[in-house]
Amino acid sequence: MRRYLLTSLTIGGSVALLVLSLYLAGGFAPMLTRITGAYVNWGLIAADGVERVKWLEILTLVSVSFGVAWGVIDVSRLPQKILIVVSIALVTLVLSPTIALYGRIFDPFAPLTAVLLSAVAAFVYSRTEKGKRKRILEDVLGARVSQRTFDELLQAPTLPEFQGMVREVSILTCRFFNHAELQEKLDPAELLKMSNLFIRSASTFLISKGAYLDESSPELVRASFGMLGKAGDHAEQACRAAIELRARLRNLSQECESRWFLPLHFGVGICSGPVTVGVYGPPRDSFFSGIGVETDFSRRLAHANVRYGSDLLIGPATYRLVHESFEVRPMEMFYDPASNSMTEIYQLLARKEGFTDEDRGRRDLFWQGMILMRERNFEGALDCFSRSRPPGADDPPVAFYIGRAQEGVAEPESRGSRLTREFTEDGHARLISML
Numbered sequence: 001m002r003r004y005l006l007t008s009l010t011i012g013g014s015v016a017l018l019v020l021s022l023y024l025a026g027g028f029a030p031m032l033t034r035i036t037g038a039y040v041n042w043g044l045i046a047a048d049g050v051e052r053v054k055w056l057e058i059l060t061l062v063s064v065s066f067g068v069a070w071g072v073i074d075v076s077r078l079p080q081k082i083l084i085v086v087s088i089a090l091v092t093l094v095l096s097p098t099i100a101l102y103g104r105i106f107d108p109f110a111p112l113t114a115v116l117l118s119a120v121a122a123f124v125y126s127r128t129e130k131g132k133r134k135r136i137l138e139d140v141l142g143a144r145v146s147q148r149t150f151d152e153l154l155q156a157p158t159l160p161e162f163q164g165m166v167r168e169v170s171i172l173t174c175r176f177f178n179h180a181e182l183q184e185k186l187d188p189a190e191l192l193k194m195s196n197l198f199i200r201s202a203s204t205f206l207i208s209k210g211a212y213l214d215e216s217s218p219e220l221v222r223a224s225f226g227m228l229g230k231a232g233d234h235a236e237q238a239c240r241a242a243i244e245l246r247a248r249l250r251n252l253s254q255e256c257e258s259r260w261f262l263p264l265h266f267g268v269g270i271c272s273g274p275v276t277v278g279v280y281g282p283p284r285d286s287f288f289s290g291i292g293v294e295t296d297f298s299r300r301l302a303h304a305n306v307r308y309g310s311d312l313l314i315g316p317a318t319y320r321l322v323h324e325s326f327e328v329r330p331m332e333m334f335y336d337p338a339s340n341s342m343t344e345i346y347q348l349l350a351r352k353e354g355f356t357d358e359d360r361g362r363r364d365l366f367w368q369g370m371i372l373m374r375e376r377n378f379e380g381a382l383d384c385f386s387r388s389r390p391p392g393a394d395d396p397p398v399a400f401y402i403g404r405a406q407e408g409v410a411e412p413e414s415r416g417s418r419l420t421r422e423f424t425e426d427g428h429a430r431l432i433s434m435l
Helices: 002-024 029-042 054-074 078-100 109-126 129-141 147-155 179-185 188-208 234-260 293-308 316-322 357-374 378-387 396-410 415-423
Strands: 165-176 212-217 220-225 266-280 287-291 312-314 326-336 341-351 429-431
Touching (some): 054 109, 165 188, 165 234, 188 234, 220 293, 293 341
């Protein structure tokens, strides 16, 4: 926006200076004499003693020089640019006979010349890469980014790469879980209102945090950090946004419960990794997006919250990028037969500066319980999980693993479990396809 304003001021100032020089040198005097004679013949003004409003001519000349330049440069659509130029020219032209009705002479030729020169210069600039950038960004990004992000891209030295490139990003997926349940209990119009509350709350907030809104549907909102440009802290941006989003959606769930007597169940998943970004789709229906395994993995992570009763999970790559700034606790390990590797997912708890010593102690007990669970020491794990439970508050993941530990204490290992453990070698991971 600042570049367009400065360019408009430059074009408008140059045109105003040039036309004003011609005006003061009498370059438009012959044409003014002719139009004055026409007004006398038409009876609009008297033949003698006609006053000329030079101050208004100069003011109009300068105003239209800047106005036309700004309108043509800032407006991105060609029909709208033409409409602006024609409208200003018509108003300027009509000023002369209108003022003549009051016995004054107004020279329309200097302002009209300014309109023409400003329009030509602005249209030439609009054909350059920087001049076309706003239209390109509007076509490709639309309303999927915040105004602040849009302005930053507009002012950047170069246009973002839209033709295809691999970029490290963090993908945040937020899912609405109990849509099917609400469909049975709510009137369709009320369900639509609740779904729209979820979509607007999640998408508007993520956009405000600098994310690119990649997908928005009644049951899912997906946004990416770092997709529009290199960002070394994309994972931290995503985690900070997710923690704030969790608080907002909890408040929204309470609002839904007070309004419809039904809560909103949600889950958030974040994963980081390489994604091929670019403009996809046919020319008239193209969109900016990214393709990669991380897109599906973030969707799976978001849905995995249903299993553990958690609300915010991150993948291993995200954990490696943010473990020094955020507190987490492990949820489960998965085995990937395709890569013959183990993967662990984590629950994102809070930023380190907001984590108390009591919270840290309960987190450490939970972590110790997970280690004992994987060693099949169910009694020790049960003791750790029980002591990690916060007093006077629900902690669904703790309750989930207390139940798992109790099952391990009460029941011996089945043949199926033993075969699965042998297949995954370490005995404490599920197949990743089960995520």
